[in-house]
Amino acid sequence: MMKERFILPDGLVYLDGNSLGPLPRGAAARVGTTMELEWGRLAIAGWNRAGWIGQPMALGDRIGRLIGAEPGSVSVGDTLSVKVFQLVAAALAMRPERKVVLSDSGNFPSDLYMADGLAEALGDVQLVVVEPEEIAGRIGPDVAVLMLTEVDYRTGRKHDMAALTRAAHEAGALTVWDLAHSAGALPVELAGAGADFACGCTYKYLNGGPGAPGFAYVAPRHADTARTILQGWLGHAEPFAFEPGYRPAAGAERMRVGTPPILQMAALEAALDIWDEVDVSELRARSIVLSERFIAAVESACPDIALVSPRDPEARGSQVSFRFEHGYAAMQALIAHGVVGDFRAPDIMRFGITPLYLSEEDIDVAAGVIAKVMTERLWDDPAYATRSAVT
Template sequence: MSEPTTTGPLTQPHARATPSATAAAGGLAARAAGLDAADPLASVRDRFELVADEVYLDGNSLGPPTTRVMERLSDVVGREWGRLGIRSWDGSGWWTAPERIGDRVGALVGAAPGQVVVGDSTSVNVFKALVAAVRMAPEGRDEILVDAATFPTDGYIAESAARMTGCHVRPVPAAEIGAAAGERTAAALVNHVDYRSGRLHDLPSVTAALHAAGALAVWDLCHSAGALPVALDADGVDLAVGCTYKYLNGGPGSPAYLYVRRALQPRFDSPLPGWNSHADPFGMAPAYAPGDGAVRGRVGTPEILSLLALDTALDAWDGVAVADVRAKSLALTDFFLECVDALVPAGRVESVTPQEHAERGSQVSLRCHDAGEVMRVLLERGVIGDHRRPDILRFGFTPLYTRFADALQAARVLADVLEGTP
């Protein structure tokens, strides 16, 4: 969501485009058309419900619905719930949905089946993962490292987990976490992609450094899953969490997921032992006995309506290779930055997103004076991004439905808005 602003409307007249700017725009338009024509993912756009005449660049916050989700939910409500009722827990596969859909998410983050469960919120899953990581760490370790620029919830949860486990939290820049880990470090919680800047952190190297120090690695994949390749198994990640309403398009508030590396599952001691994760959930025993495998990450009754909406949303990935998504993501963000450089008045914005591909996620963040008001006008003009206080314009690029023509249109409107502001 864009942040509120107290400044007035942008009312100054727009500057007239110079011949050189007009020529640059024409060349960029031809480039965009050629890139879109050659795009191997172009047809995937038809799997999404998009608003005509809008450029939607906020999929890093909330993805749009897929074309089949309404039909699926109508069937779930009308038939599975309305006619079959409670019989759908078995007959319609509701009970096993968290693990079944977890395996579909796992395929997008490099996790073999049986290690991902879908359910609860990202915040709840961060809490489960971090407390469990500390409990699995070697004796005598009382330090949790946290990405100093982390999304606030992760920091709040880390502080709570530390209080519960007798640890203290030490904030460290994400790039320095591996080097900072020592003999007292139990675990580290790191964001794979920084939510403000779009900087991609080195998951394999940081994970290896944490392991060398005897600590566990917990990764937040909210801004990377569905946007770029993730190899949880191959890179030896211990635990990971992520949301499903961004690049996975599960819908507002769709349930998050939890990854627990198979080798750690017998030792995974959840701080939230609910009846759904019991070895015999319908035995109703007074004493808790954890189930086997990914089911240990469950707590209470699954969120069936949103789970099944997510299940349908994941159909958009049929036949799609994550490597193609990454290639298009980098090409889109490169092209958008080129368009901004060519069209936006000099000195009005500054990219805080890394130029290097190895350090870039799938968004572009621009520092801009009066960013809140600029984003308000962009929204009015059909370019949907968001604002992070105090001065960041964020534009998320989702390769499954974003075109190069969209990137050019967003830069054109941004230039037009900024030409009319001091």
């Protein structure tokens, strides 16, 4: 556990790192250095002298270590939704004779929105959405792209990346994997699984901060053939040649679009300093121990809520979700009593299990508070029923 490396709110057990990771203790100083010593003293020279222009690929390699990616295959920048759009477009262009993007109903809505919007723009492409357990059976000769989030954002259900990627390839399709709830939560082996494309965010388990940039992975075998519908200036082979026509950069760097968010990247850099010291396999083992302890304690004390995460720890990510009719109000009551999770409509109470800063004691305290809120019906207070903009 590396709890001392984070700034956590006093008096709270923080079980929401799967939504927004806490502040790394070194991040404020790192951002301050970037602002004062780089931006402040170097001004525009920071792009060269402080290495700003190279940050997207340098940080990409550091993230790549955590997701089983080859060196030079990950670029950082823009948002996760933008990356989904780019990668699905690139994959579709590589299978022009096929017209289906296949996904599942457990995928994050933004991914589905992006794919649907792209399909509408192209005109002859269709987004097909089936239940998670129906994915393998639906992969067929009409599918160009299999677009899945490895870990379901609501339930924590985990897809078998290697098996589904193999099935997609056997059918002639390409894969785009969203790692929003995988990167920093469990071992990912993109190269080992043969994934074609992947993307993710850095503000959840990676603790890069609110608005931290997304990342994109392009398998080296596709690096110089994949094309992106978003032909941004910094994805050009020579941005400062200022050519009127677009020539894509080599490899994953062509997935760069807009100007890198340097201040956000400074905070992410500080977060990755912590990750450089982490063995993800050990982290995963610890996550399973804590989540099993949490489930056992909550279920023994709270018969009114139902586990919706897979019971097999190998089949779920690093989160535990329960279903309760009054889940929103119950979560607000929990937060008021010092346990922070979050709510996902229509009735899911979600708890992130993040071993970097959670202990057995934290788990036991959280389970005790949940039991109190449920058995004493503390959620049945009108004050907890008013919904905020962010749930």
